[in-house]
Amino acid sequence: MILTIRTKLFIAIFLACLLTVGGVAGVMQFNFKRSFLDYLNEQESRSLTQIETQLINLYAAKGSWDILDEEPRQWEKLLHTAVRSSLFPANGDEPDDAQPPFLPPPNTHELGGMPPPRHPLKHRMDRFTSRIVLLDSQRKLLKGNNRFGTPEDLHSLQLQGKTIGYLGLHRRQSLTEKVDVEFADRWQRIVWLVGLLALPITGILSFLVARHLGRPIQALRAGTQQLTSGNYALRMASSGRDELGQLTHDFNKLAERLQQNETSRKQWIADIAHELRTPLSVLRGEIEALQDGINQPDAQTFNSLHQEVSQLQHLVDDLYNLSMSDSGALSYHKRPLDVLALLRETLTLHSTQLHEQNLQVDTLGLGVQPVMIQGDPQRLQQLFTNLLENSLRYTDKPGQLRIVSSLQPQWLEIRFEDSPPDVPDTALPRLFERLYRVESSRNRATGGAGIGLSICHNIVTAHDGSISAHHAALGGLEIRVRLPLNT
Known part of the structure; x- marks a missing residue:
């Protein structure tokens, strides 16, 4: 099966677009979850700033961290403020003692005696607080869970130039919240859907571009066939200033040169026939005159015959030298x-x-x-x-x-x-x-x-x-x- 240039162009353009769309979609799929996870970690890291300030003020009021043991709700209140600030930044000035919307009162009667489901925001708060760690100045655990070890990025708590403790957050290693996972999956589905919708559009555009590029090539091919059949008067319409347009221009120059060469060849043959006919006609006339007895074979007749033969010989020599020179076969010893x-x-x-x-x-x-x-x-x-x-x-x-x-x-x-x-x-x-x-x-x-x-x-x-x-x-x-x- 022989593929036309138009088909080859269509396949090449379509595959190039397909690989581009697939590559972009793949890269976006690969980087999205990582970028989204970095974004969530950055948002949570910013929440620690408010906790740092309140912890420093709390320590300054009591002069130690004992208040966290004496009043356990202080730690929960601080964490609640940080979570609300990260989830609802527009309401960051809400009073700290406001009832959080993600802590609904239990109502076992409405659920038939079953415990109520955990609110998703409450679930997020629990996961967030479980990764916060507070250390004293000696890096001993005060609050939080040390099952993940010590966080890599610890924020130093400074009071009057003295380090009073360290606050850290274990970064997320994966998307764990259901809402985050669903958002990432939904976004990835949209990317693949856009990629699938791009396939027919890519196919149509590839077909149109291939047809546009293949049309002048097909026209040049048809014109070349006409040239081979001897139609040297053919001229192609220029299709622009690109390579195809230049090729069309070169084709027209070739057709013009072939037409000139054909005209020159015909003129060359006619001129040679004319140049040879004259001395041959004179020689024939002289010889027929001798045969008929009109002229006598004297010195004058022989001189005339010799002159015509010399002229004919000179013409043949000139034609030979010219043909050798035109073909490059004339030797030069410089x-x-x-x-x-x-x-x-x-x-x-x-x-x-x-x-x-x-x-x-x-x-x-x-x-x-x-x-x-x-x-x-x-x-x-x-x-x-x-x-x-x-x-x-x-x-x-x-x-x-x-x-x-x-x-x-x-x-x-x-x-x-x-x-x-x-x-x-x-x-x-x-x-x-x-x-x-x-x-x-x-x-x-x-x-x-x-x-x-x-x-x-x-x-x-x-x-x-x-x-x-x-x-x-x-x-x-x-x-x-x-x-x-x-x-």
Whole structure:
């Protein structure tokens, strides 16, 4: 059985809420009786304060504890006052000789001769007084029961700076009064009842949250299936700024990139077919003319055939180099080299061709001082050759080419500026796309296939540099190359 992401989210959220509710209820159950017992002990400890004051006054009046033996009701009266103060703090100013409400007169006739039941407050008073202990200054028992031993917390009774005795209370170790036990049990039942009522609410909330979180995931899954089927025009509506919203944004970017790649692939195939069709058509026409006897197999015909084959071979080589560069399979053997010396060497190799094409070359900043970078000399020479051939192919004759180098703190910038024609603004960012040509001014009649600048871009990128196209001050195109220095 395969669980959907929505089901997994529901189970995870529900279990998390269930564990949280159960944990809170368990902790509250565990701590409540202890906290309630501490509360009762604290209330009883506060009752001892009034007994302390009255005991000190009683001792001061008689000068000893003998009065407790002479008048036993004094001890009961003190305890009664303390109990009433703890149970009925609002009536703490009630006269001490008032009849306590928890001491009803016995009425055996109404109960058929049976003794009356003990009042719960009387029962509490008995348990409370049974845990009170009064000791003299020598810690000998005066009042109370010593079966529990000496209380841990003894209150010193002081009269004029002299210790006259000690008053202590044995703390409760458990809930013994019926009313307290019933209250604790009732409160615990309420906690568990609230926990049980929280279960369906938790289930509903978990379902709603899981459905809310699962909806964009399901939508992305359906969109992915459409992408795999070739629907690259699909775009998903953003669901927010969280991770799911970012995932939707990334999905749209992926769909856009796939659509661009598909369009580029189709254009790439169409352009390659177009570029190969022209020289093949010329070759076929020349060969058919020879077969029909229209042309003679003389030197002019062979030169024409050779020119078309060379052009076709050059195009195939460019396509191969571009495909190798795009796939990262083009090998680079980098080493420290003087890039300006390599540029001067490339200009020397093309000096004859530049002169024949009536293209005047001006250089600035190409001195003899070496500028070292980490690069592949063969690929960098290919870069400079493609840039020179680009100017040779597309610049009107006679023309002008200016090569300027400038040294930056971490970069070397080389600019190739030529004379008209220029390219439109919209064409500048696309010049480095494969097989792209500006048909209005730089067309195939010049012999270019729109591949050289794409190879240049890949070579510069492989050297961690950048290349860009701008309008030249001479009226043509400026290609700006930046290469990192060897630091």
